[in-house]
Amino acid sequence: MTRKTRVLIADDHTLFRQGMKNLLAHESDIDVVGEASNGNEAIAMADTVHPDLILMDVSMPGLSSFEATRQLKRNHPETKILFLTMYDDEDYLLESMQAGASGYILKDSPTEQLLSGIRDVQNGGSYLSPKMLSQLVDDFRSRMKSNVPQPRLSTLTPREKEVLKLLAEGNSVKEIASSLSLSVKTIEAHKFNLMRKLDIHNKAQLVQYAIQKKIIQLPMMS
Numbered sequence: 001m002t003r004k005t006r007v008l009i010a011d012d013h014t015l016f017r018q019g020m021k022n023l024l025a026h027e028s029d030i031d032v033v034g035e036a037s038n039g040n041e042a043i044a045m046a047d048t049v050h051p052d053l054i055l056m057d058v059s060m061p062g063l064s065s066f067e068a069t070r071q072l073k074r075n076h077p078e079t080k081i082l083f084l085t086m087y088d089d090e091d092y093l094l095e096s097m098q099a100g101a102s103g104y105i106l107k108d109s110p111t112e113q114l115l116s117g118i119r120d121v122q123n124g125g126s127y128l129s130p131k132m133l134s135q136l137v138d139d140f141r142s143r144m145k146s147n148v149p150q151p152r153l154s155t156l157t158p159r160e161k162e163v164l165k166l167l168a169e170g171n172s173v174k175e176i177a178s179s180l181s182l183s184v185k186t187i188e189a190h191k192f193n194l195m196r197k198l199d200i201h202n203k204a205q206l207v208q209y210a211i212q213k214k215i216i217q218l219p220m221m222s
Contacts, residue, residue, distance in 0.1 A: 004031040005122045008051035010042040010068075011035075011084070012060040016107075020055065020084075023111065030118065039068030046076055053122050056101070058085040058092055059214060066099040067158065073100035080121045084114070087214055091153035093132055098154065103127035153198075153213055160194040161215075163187060167203075168210030 007030055009017050014037070021032045034049040036042040038060045046054065054072065058065050069081050082103040083096045093104050102121040105114055106129045117127035128136075156164065166176045173191065177184045200206050210216045 002029060004029055005118065006031055006033045006049065006052045007118070008032075008034045008036065008042065008045055008049060008054045010037075010039070010054055010060070010065075011057040012037045013057075023114075027115065039063035039065055042068055043071055043075070046072055046079060050076070051079055053080040053082060053118060055084045055118075056081050058083060058087055058096070066095050069096065069099040069101055082117055082121050082127070088129075088132060088135060089214065090132075090136065091213055093128075093136075094154040104132055105129050106131055153215075155197045156194050160190050160197075163190040164194050164206070164210060165215050167191065168207050168216045 007024060009020050009032060011017050011020070017035045017037075021035070024030045024032050033051055034045045036045045040063050042054060042056065043063075045051075056065050056069060065083070072079060072081060080103075081096075081099075081101040082105065083092075083101050084105050084107060085092065086107045088106055096104055103117050103126055105117045105127065109129050109131075113129060117129075120127045153161070162180070163176060166179070167173075171179070173184055173187045176182075177187045180187070195201065195206065198206075198209060200209055207216075
C-alpha cells in the first residue's frame with residue numbers, strides 16, 4: 001500500500017484551513033495531519049506531527065512565513081514547503097524560493113493545479129502556478145527590452161526586510177533598535193542600505209513601497 005503524503009496546513013484563516021482540509025480529504029494519497037494559524041505554530045506542529053509537506057500562507061501574523069520556512073528547513077530538511085497564497089508577486093515568489101520552498105501556488109488556482117503541485121513537490125520536483133510562470137517570462141522579456149534594473153525586495157537581507165517592515169509601521173529608529181536589541185547606529189545603517197537598494201528617498205516612498213509589496217497592510221475601513 002502506497003504511503004500517504006502527510007500535509008500540514010499553515011494559514012491564519014480558519015475557514016480556509018477547514019476548506020482545504022475538506023478538499024484534500026477526498027484524495028486517497030493525501031492525509032492532513034495538522035493545522036497552524038501562524039509561523040510559530042507551524043514550527044511547533046512540525047516537531048510533533050512530522051509532515052512530509054507544509055502548505056504555507058505568505059501573510060500570517062507574528063513570525064514571517066519566510067523566516068518560518070527557513071527554520072523549518074533547518075529543523076526538518078526533508079519536509080517540503082509549498083506556498084499557497086493570494087499574492088501574485090515576484091518578490092514574494094523569489095523570497096519563498098530563497099527560504100527553501102519548493103513551490104508557489106495562487107489561491108485562485110483550480111483544484112487540479114493544487115493537487116499537481118502537492119504531488120510534484122512531494123516527489124522531489126518543484127511547482128509554480130502557470131500564472132506566475134507566465135508573469136516571470138513576461139517580466140524577463142520586459143527587462144531584456146528596457147535594460148533598466150528594477151529595485152527588488154529580494155536584494156535585501158532578512159534583517160533589512162525586518163527593519164523595512166518596522167519603519168513602514170511607523171516605528172522610530174530608536175524604537176526599532178530597542179525591540180531588536182541592536183544599536184541605533186546599526187539600525188541607521190540598515191535603513192540607509194535598504195533605501196539605497198530600493199531607490200527610496202523618503203519615509204512616504206518607503207511606506208508606499210511596503211504597502212505595494214504587501215509588507216504592511218492598510219487598516220480596514222469601518
